[in-house]
Structures are given as C-alpha cells and as structure tokens.
Amino acid sequence: MTERPDARALIGAVLDPGTWRSWDGPPADPAEPGSDYAEELAAARAKSGYDESVITGEGLLDGRRVAVVVCEFSFLAGSIGVAAAERLTSAIERATAERLPLLAAPASGGTRMQEGALAFAQMVKITAAVMGHRAAGLPYVVYLRHPTTGGVLASWGSLGHVTAAEPGALIGFLGPRVFESLHGYPFPQGVQVAENLFANGLVDAVVSAEDARRIAIRALAVLCAPRQGLGQGPEPEGEVGQVDAWEAITRSRRDDRPGVRALLKLGAADVTPLNGTGAGENDPGLLLALARFGTAPAVVLGQDRRRQRAEAPLGPAGLRVARRGMRLASELGLPLVTVIDTAGAALSKAAEEGGLAGEIARSLADLVTLDAPTVCLLLGEGAGGVALALLPADRVLAAQHAWLSPLPPEGASAILYRSVDFAQEIASAQGVKSTDLRRSGIVDRIIPELPDAAYEPEEFCRRVAATLEYEITGLLGRAPADRLSARLSRYRRLGL
Numbered sequence: 208m209t210e211r212p213d214a215r216a217l218i219g220a221v222l223d224p225g226t227w228r229s230w231d232g233p234p235a236d237p238a239e240p241g242s243d244y245a246e247e248l249a250a251a252r253a254k255s256g257y258d259e260s261v262i263t264g265e266g267l268l269d270g271r272r273v274a275v276v277v278c279e280f281s282f283l284a285g286s287i288g289v290a291a292a293e294r295l296t297s298a299i300e301r302a303t304a305e306r307l308p309l310l311a312a313p314a315s316g317g318t319r320m321q322e323g324a325l326a327f328a329q330m331v332k333i334t335a336a337v338m339g340h341r342a343a344g345l346p347y348v349v350y351l352r353h354p355t356t357g358g359v360l361a362s363w364g365s366l367g368h369v370t371a372a373e374p375g376a377l378i379g380f381l382g383p384r385v386f387e388s389l390h391g392y393p394f395p396q397g398v399q400v401a402e403n404l405f406a407n408g409l410v411d412a413v414v415s416a417e418d419a420r421r422i423a424i425r426a427l428a429v430l431c432a433p434r435q436g437l438g439q440g441p442e443p444e445g446e447v448g449q450v451d452a453w454e455a456i457t458r459s460r461r462d463d464r465p466g467v468r469a470l471l472k473l474g475a476a477d478v479t480p481l482n483g484t485g486a487g488e489n490d491p492g493l494l495l496a497l498a499r500f501g502t503a504p505a506v507v508l509g510q511d512r513r514r515q516r517a518e519a520p521l522g523p524a525g526l527r528v529a530r531r532g533m534r535l536a537s538e539l540g541l542p543l544v545t546v547i548d549t550a551g552a553a554l555s556k557a558a559e560e561g562g563l564a565g566e567i568a569r570s571l572a573d574l575v576t577l578d579a580p581t582v583c584l585l586l587g588e589g590a591g592g593v594a595l596a597l598l599p600a601d602r603v604l605a606a607q608h609a610w611l612s613p614l615p616p617e618g619a620s621a622i623l624y625r626s627v628d629f630a631q632e633i634a635s636a637q638g639v640k641s642t643d644l645r646r647s648g649i650v651d652r653i654i655p656e657l658p659d660a661a662y663e664p665e666e667f668c669r670r671v672a673a674t675l676e677y678e679i680t681g682l683l684g685r686a687p688a689d690r691l692s693a694r695l696s697r698y699r700r701l702g703l
Contacts, residue, residue: 211353211373212416214262214279217312220416221423222266222275229264230298234290237322244321247283255281260315261291263298265307269424271431274302277312278352278359285315287359288322292329295363299336308346308427309337313364316382317357330362337363344540346430350419351401351410356382368535369426369481369497371412371419372401378410408483408528428477429497430539432504437680443673445655447607450642452634455608456616458659459587460550465664467494467509467546467586473665474672475500475507481535483528490525491518492549495532500544501676503683505582506536508597509546512587520553521593526566529597533570536579542679543579545597548587551615563592570596575698580682580690582675585609585641585650590618601694602678603649605641606671607656611649612639648701652678 212220218227238245252258260282265274276298278285287295302309319326341347349367351360353376361380372378379399386394397403401413412422458464471478475498483489492515496507508529515521529545536543552563574581574597583600589611598611605611612619616630619637623629634640644650654674660667682690 213281214257214277214312217277217352217416218262218266218275221310221420222268222273223270226267227264227275228266229262230301231258231263231294234259234294237289247321251282255279257282259291259294260285260287260319261294263294268310268420268427271427272307273427274298274305274307274309275312276309278314280314280316280352280354283319285313285359286317286319286326287315287329287333288319288326289329291319292326292333296332296336299333299340303336303340303343303345306343306345308348308431309340310348310350310423311363311367312350312352313355313359314352315355315357315359315364317359327358330358334362334366337366341366341368341538344538346427346539348423348426350416351376351378353377354382356380356399365485368430368539369422369479370410370485371414371422372404372410374401374413374415376401378404405482406489407487408489408524409485409487411480411482422479425477426479426497429479429499429504430541432499432502434504434540434683437502437683439680439684440677443652443654443670443677445670447642447653447655450607450640452610452640452643453616453631455610455640456588456634458608458661459610461661462513463664464587464661465668466512466548467507468511468513469664470509470546470586470668470671471496471498471507473668481532484524484531486527488524488527490522490528491515492521493525493528495528500672500679503542503676503679505542505544505675505679506532507544507546508532510549510593510597512548512550515549520551521549522553522555522558523561523563523566526563526570526593526596529570530566530573533573533577537577541579542682543574543577543581543600544675544679545574545581545583545600547583547585547589547594547597547609547611549590549594550588551591551618552593567592567596571599575599575694576691578687578691580679580685581694582678582682584671584675585611585644586671590615598649599694599698601682601690602651604652604654604671604674604678605644605650606654606660606667607641608659609641610634610639611644612637648697
C-alpha cells in the first residue's frame with residue numbers, strides 16, 4: 208500500500224501550490240502541568256511535528272478561496288479534545304462568516320479519552336457549527352481518511368454535502384480493536400472499509416488525495432456557481448407535429464435510445480456523480496449528480512432505464528436517493544432537474560415492506576413544495592407512481608417520443624379488458640403522448656427528435672441540454688416566492 212499523506216501533505220496535494228495560510232494560534236493546553244497527560248501532549252508534539260490533532264486555514268482550490276480543516280492522526284490518534292474542538296469550531300464559524308466553502312478531512316480515533324466526558328460533548332458544538340455553515344447555504348465537502356471512527360465519524364465526518372473516502376481506509380463507528388476487546392472476537396473483515404461504504408451508498412466516491420482535488424474542483428464548480436445574472440439567451444427552436452401514441456411508446460423503449468447518462472456525458476459539464484442516500488441505501492436505477500448545462504448549475508435526479516432493466520426496477524431506496532437530491536438543492540439554493548425514464552416501480556415483497564407507496568408520496572410532497580427552481584424532463588418511458596414522484600416542477604419538458612401514464616399500456620389493458628391485447632388502443636385513448644400532455648397542461652415544451660433520439664444521440668442530448676439551460680436560467684430570474692406560488696397554482700388548476 209502506498210504511504211498515506213499526513214495533514215500537511217494532503218493540503219499540498221489538494222490546494223493550489225503556495226496558497227495555504229494557517230488560521231491557527233497556539234492551542235490552550237488542557238493538561239495539568241507535570242501530569243501524565245501533559246507528558247503525552249509534549250511527546251506527541253515532539254514526535255509528530257504538530258501542535259494539535261487538527262490544523263485549519265484557507266487556500267485556493269483551482270483559484271477558488273476555500274476553508275480547510277484537517278486531522279493529523281500521528282498526534283494522539285487524531286483524537287478530539289477541548290482544544291482541537293475549539294480550533295475546529297472557530298474555523299468552521301470563520302468559514303461561515305466569510306462565506307467560504309469548507310473542505311474537511313478527518314482521520315481520527317474519535318474522542319480524546321484523556322479528557323473524558325467533556326471532550327465527548329465537544330462533538331455537539333462542532334456539529335452545530337457545521338449545521339450553521341450548511342444553513343447559510345454554503346458547501347461542505349468531506350474526505351474521510353484512514354482511519355475515521357467514533358465520535359468524529361458520528362458527527363462532523365458524516366455531514367458532508369459531498370463525501371469521498373481514501374482507498375482502503377478504515378471507516379466505522381466502533382474501532383475493530385475496541386470491538387474485539389469488548390466482545391472477545393474480531394469484527395467481520397471488509398465491513399469498515401471505504402469500498403464497502405461506497406457499495407452501500409454511504410460515500411460518494413473512493414479516491415486518492417490527488418483525485419480528491421479533482422472531485423472537489425468539479426463539485427464546487429456547480430455548488431458555488433453563480434445563480435444570478437446568467438442571462439436566458441434565445442428560446443430554443445423546434446416544433447413537432449402529431450405523434451402516434453403507440454409509435455412513441457415503441458420508440459421510447461429502444462435499447463439504443465439515449466438515457467440520462469448519455470445526456471450528462473454528451474450535454475453537460477462538471478458532472479459529479481453522487482452515490483446513494485448517504486444513509487446506507489442505494490438504487491442502481493436512480494442517478495444523482497451535480498452538473499452544469501451551459502452556464503446553469505443543477506442537481507440532477509435521473510431515472511436510469513437501462514440499469515433498471517439490467518439490475519432491478521426502481522424501488523423505495525431510489526426515491527430516498529432522489530429525496531437526498533431534493534434536500535441538497537433546497538439547502539444550497541441550486542436548481543433541480545428531474546429526469547423521468549422508467550417502465551415502472553419494483554413490484555415485490557421487499558418494495559412493499561420498504562415503503563414504496565410512502566416514498567412516492569414523500570417525494571411528491573417534497574418536490575411540489577421545494578423552494579428551489581425545478582425542471583422536469585420526460586425523457587422516455589413514464590409509467591406509474593415512480594414517474595409521478597419526479598413530475599411536479601416549475602417547468603416540465605418532454606422529448607417528442609416521451610410519454611406519461613398511470614401504468615404501462617399493457618397494464619391498463621389488463622385492468623380494463625383482462626388482456627394486454629388492447630394496449631395500443633388504450634395508449635391512444637389515455638392521452639399519454641407528448642402532444643397530448645402539452646395540450647392538457649402537464650407539459651410546457653416538447654423537444655424535437657429528428658426523427659428519433661436513437662438516430663441522433665449526440666445532437667439530441669445537446670438539444671436537450673440547451674433547452675434545460677434556457678429553462679433553468681429563466682427560473683433563476685424569478686423571485687422564489689413567485690416561483691413556488693405559480694407552481695402550486697399550476698397543479699391546483701390542472702384539469703379544470
């Protein structure tokens with residue numbers, strides 16, 4: 208294994224060269240002179256070359272001013288006592304006051320045992336400072352290093368908007384040595400490692416320090432992007448004629464039709480994939496990412512039709528991932544783009560017991576009342592409640608061959624006629640195609656396919672991206688209260 212960087216080396220790898228400036232003064236010494244603890248502190252300072260387990264300051268990240276707090280594990284296992292907590296809290300509060308994005312890199316065994324309960328309770332004030340920073344609408348990016356355990360992981364280490372981890376890092380609540388001492392047998396191997404946390408939707412990426420720099424630059428390009436003065440630009444051109452409902456449905460199901468991942472690859476910039484709920488769940492059928500469409504920043508929630516087909520239909524965990532994205536957009540004041548492309552939700556015992564219907568309801572409730580600008584894109588298939596869960600937005604766009612229905616037409620046919628043979632007629636009668644959706648007020652704009660997205664994937668994705676930029680920048684020019692009032696009024700009047 209390659210040598211892991213200490214705090215100063217990490218700062219050197221992440222920040223622009225020569226831009227680091229420390230915020231730290233001499234720490235208050237919590238130990239009684241002549242005590243064993245005082246001797247431990249003196250020995251730690253001499254051996255590590257650090258005066259405490261945390262260093263704080265600021266620097267430039269690709270030219271952007273950022274605040275940084277970093278643990279140093281060689282100083283008493285990176286443990287947090289009163290002095291370290293005060294240094295951390297003061298730095299976080301300064302970052303908030305100066306409106307700086309905050310980068311945190313914990314590496315700690317947790318609370319400093321030599322200081323007992325008082326040190327333990329310090330996690331409260333650190334957490335309060337982090338939440339004050341987040342409440343100010345400022346980005347908080349975390350890089351979990353080897354090892355991060357105990358109260359540090361259970362407080363400021365787990366509160367990032369974006370969280371990455373060092374490859375192979377030990378990350379867990381109770382350290383394995385403590386576990387074995389308490390229980391008499393070892394903790395299972397492979398659980399408390401960064402890669403397993405990623406597999407379970409607890410961290411967004413597992414990357415080296417050098418790659419952590421790249422991810423932070425890309426994420427902050429979206430999280431800190433200007434929201435005002437972007438200019439809306441010319442309205443996208445293009446009209447579509449009548450579309451046969453069954454032909455649209457057939458085209459939307461093509462394997463080679465571009466989905467949300469193609470849209471981000473071909474039409475967006477500064478794409479930063481996020482992973483899972485951050486609370487131990489993931490769903491391959493729901494993509495969450497930060498991205499820019501032209502000048503317009505966005506949180507993107509996209510139903511990934513291909514992964515739903517290959518791995519599993521969309522379940523309740525996918526909607527909990529989506530709701531993480533909604534919270535992120537709300538907290539940071541970022542526009543939210545939802546992308547609907549699904550053949551329908553998982554129909555299973557696990558989905559029912561996991562609260563699928565409740566998650567659809569909560570997604571609907573969160574989205575329709577969200578205080579951020581919202582744009583929904585009907586990209587392809589739009590079947591059932593999991594499609595509806597991402598629908599209610601300030602502006603709703605539809606690809607020419609996209610559609611929306613309570614059930615796939617085959618399912619509706621089965622309900623009405625006890626046979627799937629009438630799916631084509633049902634599709635025509637239910638008003639599911641894009642032109643019908645626009646006529647009924649569900650859709651605001653149709654994006655042409657010339658003649659089909661599968662035949663022109665790159666051109667289509669760029670056309671969609673340009674339309675998203677136009678709609679997002681238009682929404683950013685409106686007052687938030689007016690936006691929300693118009694959205695609620697729109698759905699109150701729907702169908703009347």
